[in-house]
Amino acid sequence: MLIVYGKKYGQLFRMPGLFGNRDFYVTSNPDDYSVVFRNEGQWPVRRCFDTFVYHRKVHRAKYFQGVDGLLASSGEKWYNVRKVANPVLMQPRNVRPYLTTMLDVNDEFLERIRKIRNPKTLEMPDSFEEEINRLALESVAAVALNTRLGLINRDGLEGDSKAIISNLRSVFDMVVLLEGVPFWKILKTPGFYKMMKVLDAILDDCNKYIELALEKIEKDKTNRSATELNRQKSVLEKLAQEDKKIAVTMALDMLFAGVDTTSSALAGILAVLAKNPQKQEKLYEEMKTILPEKHSRLTIDNMSNLPYLRACIKEGLRLHPILPGTMRQLPHDVVLSGYRVPAGNDITTAGNAQMRDEDYVPRAKEYIPERWLRNDLNNKYAGDIVRPFMYLPFGFGPRSCAGRRVVELEMEITIARLVRNFIIEFNHPIENLFKQKMIVVPNKPLNFKFEERKE
The missing domain is CATH 3.30.43.20 (Uridine Diphospho-n-acetylenolpyruvylglucosamine Reductase; domain 2)
Structure with a gap:
């Protein structure tokens, strides 16, 4: 537009x-x-959604206590949160140790695909978008809280987890209307009250998991449980060593912002790989060099040199930016x-x-990872x-996406393992597969076909 x-x-x-x-x-x-x-200055300012700001500064001010997080703050307040979060989230060496945790989640996702695909057509059901959302939420919770929600193996979402995903989608639907013509600033509208109710529900449901994680941290000051499970300390625990309130707000922001964005990015990359089998096979050949068997494990070392995988992801984000x-x-x-x-x-x-405009990118409509x-x-x-x-794709400078490193690792793991295990097809029109809301989201059922590779 x-x-x-x-x-x-x-x-x-x-x-x-x-x-x-x-x-x-x-x-x-x-x-x-x-x-x-x-010219963005010392503390770059990006417009916050006013409904989020109202929710955190006015409606639930008692909970946030002036620590409004990255989603609802600017200037020095934003900087005070970001300077605590950056060492934990923005340095690759601090994110890579979460590989084991994210691989375990990904193992369950691959088995879920094998379970729910149509046995004759090998296609995913119309609800596959929900399955990718489960993967994203489970992965974020594992990294942010060192907590498993158990979403992926369930045949149906239940309770708080179901509510979180449903309410997040509702927020994306409502924010466009409320922020575009903010009549609620003059007269509180039914849509405004509905938004406050949905944001309350997300906060309360996420906070239950955050509180459980904090209790576990308090009970295990020596971090024995993390050591026994061969796990890194959660983002929440690392940040809590600096500032507990910032830690809680950042964990909430990760759960809030890390589901639909990541799932839409993964869907876009899978779509272009499915429609370009030659590129997919080239990626498969790269994957075989580090994963000789389907069940071979990704490691920090063998993931250090995967140029074609990263080129495929960049090119997918170019064609389908969030x-x-x-x-x-x-x-x-x-x-x-x-x-x-x-x-x-x-x-x-x-x-x-503009990355899909021929005036700026040669053969802009084509999927050519080699250009990277x-x-x-x-x-x-x-x-x-x-x-x-x-x-x-992740913004620029100090105000770029704080979760970028976690999202990149999740995308690399997921795309690498799906291509190593399956031949991926999408035997449906790809035109208008996505629509723009607050972010880009799927506009059609994601009926990918996942055929087992024989080797």
């Missing part, structure tokens, strides 16, 4: 703010992107495309959406294919 508006109104256009919202500027001029990100661009509010006026944009207004760069293999001198696709600051 941003690209359509850009072609109609120009590379830089302004959408007036409504009901107290700031004006909203969108630029699809790559020359502007460096200006935006080089968000069309990246937003900032700048602390001072800037000049974009020859126009002065006043400080404090929302500015969105549309780079992710820049060290291959014989690769005619290698080299710079985008302008600076265009391809930002």
Whole structure:
């Protein structure tokens, strides 16, 4: 939609703010992107969803006690949370030890696929999107809380876990309406009260698991249970050593933000691999070099050099980005495309959406992972294919996705093991497979076919 508006109104256009919202500027001029990100200031500001801010600062202020987390804070408050979280979440050496935990979850996911696929067609049921959501939530809980929810082996979601997934999807549906025309700021609407109720339910259900994890930490100060299980300390436990309230809020943010985003990313990558069997086979050949048998285990060492796997993931995110661009509010006026944009207004760069535009990417509609293999001198696709600051699937700079390293590891594990175990097909039209809400989400049943590989 941003690209359509850009072609109609120009590379830089302004959408007036409504009901107290700031004006909203969108630029699809790559020359502007460096200006935006080089002027974001010490504490980059990205607009928070006002309903989330209200929920944490007003509606449930007693629970959050001024620690609003990364989803509902800016400026110095945001920085105080991020500086505690970064050493735990943003350094690859601190995330890789969670490999064992995530592999155990992934083992169950593969067996779940074998159990629920149609025995004749080998296709997944229409509910496969829910299965990927289970994988994402189970993985996030295992890393954030060192807790297993037991979602994957169940034939039906139950209780709190079912409510969390259902309510998260409801939030994505409601936030577009409430944030786009925020009439609730003048008069509290039924939709606003419904959003508060859903956010309450997510908070209360997630908090039950967080409290159980905290109790386990308190009972095991020497971390014996983690040692016996050959597990890393959870993110919650590591952060709690610095600040318990920040730890709880960050765990909540991980559970909140790590389900639909990760599952949509995985679905998009699987879709393009399924529609490009030659690329899938090339990835399979790479997987066989480190996983000679289906049941062979991934390790930190054998995952260190998987260029084609990472190229396949990058190319999948290029074709199916979760968000069309990246937003900032700048602390001072800037000049974009020859126009002065006043400080404090929302500015969105549309780079992710432009990655499917032939003006910027050669053969943009095609799935060509080789374009990311820049060290291959014989690769005619290698080299710079985008302008600076265009391809930002996880955002940019200090304000980039805090869970990026965990998500990348989860995607690498899942794609590697699915391709090693199965021939993946999608024998249905791929057009309009996704739709844009707050993020991109599946628009059709994900009826992937998973055929066992013979070796």
